[in-house]
Amino acid sequence: MPAPVPFDPEEVATAKPLKRDTPPDVTLKRVICQSCDIACSVQAEVKDGRVIKVRSSDNPIFRDNICMKAIYAPKGFAHPDRVIYPQRRVGERGSGEWERVSWDEAMADIGERLNSVIDRYGPEAWAVSTSQWNTATDHGLGRRIMNNVGSPNWISGVALCAGNTAAINRMTYGWFPMADFTNANCIVLIGHNPRRHSWTPIYNYVRSAQARGAKLIVFDPRKSSNAERADIWLPLKAGSDAAMLLGWLKVIFDEGLYDADFVESWTVGFEELRARVDEYPLERVSELTGCRPELIAKAARTYATEGPSIIPWTPITDMQRNSTSGIRLQSILRAVCGYVDVPGGETLQGFHPEIIPESTIEMHETLSDEQKSKQLGADTHPAFGYRGQAAFKEPMQKVWGHEYPNQVMGCYMANPSATFRAMAGEGPYPVKAFFVAGNNAVMSYANMPLIIKAMMNQDLIVAHEQFMTPTAQLADYVLPGDSWLERPWLTDGFGWMSTYRPSEQAMEPPGEAVSTFEFWKRVAGAIGRPELVPWESLEEFYDYRLRDTGMTFEQLTQETEMYFTKPEFRKYQRTGFATPSGKVELKSSVLENLGFDPLPYFREDPPIDPDYPLKMFTGVREDEYFQTGHRHIPELRARKPEPVMFVSPDTAREYGIAEDEWVELENPTGKIAIKVGVRDAMPDGLVRVPHGWWKPETQQGAGHLSGALEFADAQLCRDDEDYLDREQGIPHLKGVPCRINKLPGSA
Numbered sequence: 001m002p003a004p005v006p007f008d009p010e011e012v013a014t015a016k017p018l019k020r021d022t023p024p025d026v027t028l029k030r031v032i033c034q035s036c037d038i039a040c041s042v043q044a045e046v047k048d049g050r051v052i053k054v055r056s057s058d059n060p061i062f063r064d065n066i067c068m069k070a071i072y073a074p075k076g077f078a079h080p081d082r083v084i085y086p087q088r089r090v091g092e093r094g095s096g097e098w099e100r101v102s103w104d105e106a107m108a109d110i111g112e113r114l115n116s117v118i119d120r121y122g123p124e125a126w127a128v129s130t131s132q133w134n135t136a137t138d139h140g141l142g143r144r145i146m147n148n149v150g151s152p153n154w155i156s157g158v159a160l161c162a163g164n165t166a167a168i169n170r171m172t173y174g175w176f177p178m179a180d181f182t183n184a185n186c187i188v189l190i191g192h193n194p195r196r197h198s199w200t201p202i203y204n205y206v207r208s209a210q211a212r213g214a215k216l217i218v219f220d221p222r223k224s225s226n227a228e229r230a231d232i233w234l235p236l237k238a239g240s241d242a243a244m245l246l247g248w249l250k251v252i253f254d255e256g257l258y259d260a261d262f263v264e265s266w267t268v269g270f271e272e273l274r275a276r277v278d279e280y281p282l283e284r285v286s287e288l289t290g291c292r293p294e295l296i297a298k299a300a301r302t303y304a305t306e307g308p309s310i311i312p313w314t315p316i317t318d319m320q321r322n323s324t325s326g327i328r329l330q331s332i333l334r335a336v337c338g339y340v341d342v343p344g345g346e347t348l349q350g351f352h353p354e355i356i357p358e359s360t361i362e363m364h365e366t367l368s369d370e371q372k373s374k375q376l377g378a379d380t381h382p383a384f385g386y387r388g389q390a391a392f393k394e395p396m397q398k399v400w401g402h403e404y405p406n407q408v409m410g411c412y413m414a415n416p417s418a419t420f421r422a423m424a425g426e427g428p429y430p431v432k433a434f435f436v437a438g439n440n441a442v443m444s445y446a447n448m449p450l451i452i453k454a455m456m457n458q459d460l461i462v463a464h465e466q467f468m469t470p471t472a473q474l475a476d477y478v479l480p481g482d483s484w485l486e487r488p489w490l491t492d493g494f495g496w497m498s499t500y501r502p503s504e505q506a507m508e509p510p511g512e513a514v515s516t517f518e519f520w521k522r523v524a525g526a527i528g529r530p531e532l533v534p535w536e537s538l539e540e541f542y543d544y545r546l547r548d549t550g551m552t553f554e555q556l557t558q559e560t561e562m563y564f565t566k567p568e569f570r571k572y573q574r575t576g577f578a579t580p581s582g583k584v585e586l587k588s589s590v591l592e593n594l595g596f597d598p599l600p601y602f603r604e605d606p607p608i609d610p611d612y613p614l615k616m617f618t619g620v621r622e623d624e625y626f627q628t629g630h631r632h633i634p635e636l637r638a639r640k641p642e643p644v645m646f647v648s649p650d651t652a653r654e655y656g657i658a659e660d661e662w663v664e665l666e667n668p669t670g671k672i673a674i675k676v677g678v679r680d681a682m683p684d685g686l687v688r689v690p691h692g693w694w695k696p697e698t699q700q701g702a703g704h705l706s707g708a709l710e711f712a713d714a715q716l717c718r719d720d721e722d723y724l725d726r727e728q729g730i731p732h733l734k735g736v737p738c739r740i741n742k743l744p745g746s747a
């Protein structure tokens, strides 16, 4: 998720952009690329009112950060298939037929229909799904409207990417830390595999750290490009990360490698944790992970003794059935080894004091306790929802100055699976209106068949989109969204980093495309609550958020590319930690009060089902595409025209399959068609499935969804209890049973 990058504040303050020679008819705009969620500062060359090129920044801090998705962004946004006028469905839901309507006509009908759903079923019958880009660009306005109207049922793809990590990190030390790559001596990548064209700044950070001698430890079942460059590669079984981390703690405790003073003064639950960790001797961990005990011990010692070390955020443990324990174990390791809030470790930054945070815009205090308690999933999987986060209200106010600080948008949201079940009519109450803003919901959670069923059962679906995605294809209205080159932006670090950064508008949006701000402003007006979004324009809204700086947004863009607060380390010595005990909770009082195991544990996989003898994981992001997007751009598509699974040479031999052959991959949730890629880097018995495949050029509408039904990984991602994390209820995407079916006619 929006992962702002930890630049060295001193360096940022002194680095000035260089003057570039450009032809007189070309102007340069300083923009933040939002083609993926890492937000690189780049530049747009504008000629005759159009962006003709996106190039790297001339600021020495940012200049190496650009990838092919940014280069092709102008082409992607200019694509003839872009939705640039409001579209209303004609015929049955999913008919694939549309008529152009005016914004006024669309909003009048949407307002009336949403109000009638709310009148009939209550405000909780309105659910909203967003994700990275809406998350970044709506600035909490969607939640603000929902909170005032009375619906707690907001969900996002960040439920399985960084948002949930943020919420779970708080259980240990009351905030979500950012790794200090610049000063770390040892970096641990848990699966995470940044590359030149995938989260470029993080790739650059890891490479520069290695160049100055920092150690690299990589957990990955596959020999990834970072594993190849690692000092220690732990080739663990998919999904066994939490077991590996328990093994690390065992070594660190047994060998006395932890920071005893910090543990003594600043933690609670050490003895209980130690007793739990004793249940994981290295022989057992070795069996669970498939790695040699000596290698596990060597890696643990390196982390503990060659620090300061960092375990930068990774999405891999966000998507496992042991996710809560996996994330907690990372925070516990950081804490017991003394790496929390120290230079070269992991910093707890808080909000930037000069900018009004999105958490304030969201107005969570307005939603009544009664409505909060109706949040879907609160009874079964409460960890990141209102119920799970309730105990933080007072400590957060005390330490971070906010009762409802939402970090990476991952706190206070409903459980996605529970929301789709309610939408599908499975209770506990009806959900009949669904808005998707900047999110391809059909393909971006687990159990796609359920999501489709849920959508087919709605009275009203509104999508705010740039393209006719599989999700938009099932909507009543598809309303055109602008792009990052066509709007200004102000990002505040998502409550993760204490920073703010402006991005200039480089060109006008095409047709009638509008920003997410404008979308929500129109929704508020349409339901008769215009006072909820009182600002006239995005710039005016930004001026409001910047009012304590004494600058307007316009002035800010002329001033700098980034503001930072000077880091203050070990703030907890002044304030305590924002947990109920004020200390680092190695044993979590919050989890205990919710009825869960307060100590980290490893839940072993269910026994192998002989019908589904292989394991698959969703992942290995593709350089050309961001998530489910970008497949309409010819140059990028030419590089990766089809979805390809990876298997080892031995697995290919065992199943009699060969490179480039089409096969079927199946499990109890669904099946997809996919091409075979034989890769030496893969371990035997494991299958890699790429995320987010559909073919925008193929037939739209229910029954096709432009190939999403045939190719999307979400067809295979399960959300039954065995494959959901207990505490958060997020799906296991790393080690799901499956089988390969050869297709008739193939050799």
Ligand SMILES: Nc1nc2c(c(=O)[nH]1)N[C@H]1C(S)=C(S)[C@@H](COP(=O)(O)OP(=O)(O)OC[C@H]3O[C@@H](n4cnc5c(=O)[nH]c(N)nc54)[C@H](O)[C@@H]3O)O[C@H]1N2
Pocket: 001, 130, 131, 132, 133, 134, 137, 157, 158, 160, 161, 315, 437, 438, 439, 440, 441, 443, 444, 445, 446, 464, 465, 466, 467, 469, 480, 481, 482, 483, 484, 516, 618, 619, 626, 627, 628, 629, 691, 692, 713, 714, 717, 733
């Ligand atoms: N099954 C499964 N689910 C997953 C994952 C997985 O691997 N498998 N991965 C998870 C992860 S890591 C993440 S980060 C999330 C990502 O989930 P999403 O953020 O939903 O990711 P995208 O697929 O990029 O969908 C974003 C949609 O927004 C549109 N869009 C882009 N920019 C704008 C804009 O400026 N305005 C508007 N209005 N629309 C815009 C795009 O056209 C695209 O359709 O998915 C998560 N869900």
Ligand SMILES: Nc1nc2c(c(=O)[nH]1)N[C@H]1C(S)=C(S)[C@@H](COP(=O)(O)OP(=O)(O)OC[C@H]3O[C@@H](n4cnc5c(=O)[nH]c(N)nc54)[C@H](O)[C@@H]3O)O[C@H]1N2
Pocket: 001, 036, 037, 161, 190, 191, 192, 193, 194, 197, 198, 199, 219, 220, 221, 222, 224, 237, 238, 239, 240, 241, 314, 315, 316, 617, 618, 619, 620, 621, 622, 623, 624, 625, 626, 627, 734, 735
């Ligand atoms: N070009 C491009 N860049 C992107 C994105 C994109 O779509 N395209 N998406 C962005 C987003 S939102 C995200 S979240 C990140 C994700 O990016 P990464 O965090 O790098 O995740 P993946 O590329 O899915 O997988 C990384 C590694 O995890 C390994 N792996 C699989 N299962 C397991 C397991 O159980 N344990 C461990 N330890 N490793 C495992 C895989 O072999 C793979 O090498 O990428 C971001 N960057």
Ligand code: SF4
Pocket: 033, 034, 035, 036, 037, 038, 039, 040, 065, 066, 067, 068, 069, 070, 197, 198, 199, 200, 201
């Ligand atoms: S890594 Fe590429 S797509 Fe992502 S923000 Fe940077 S330039 Fe844009």
Ligand SMILES: [Mo]
Pocket: 001, 160, 161, 315
């Ligand atoms: Mo992500």
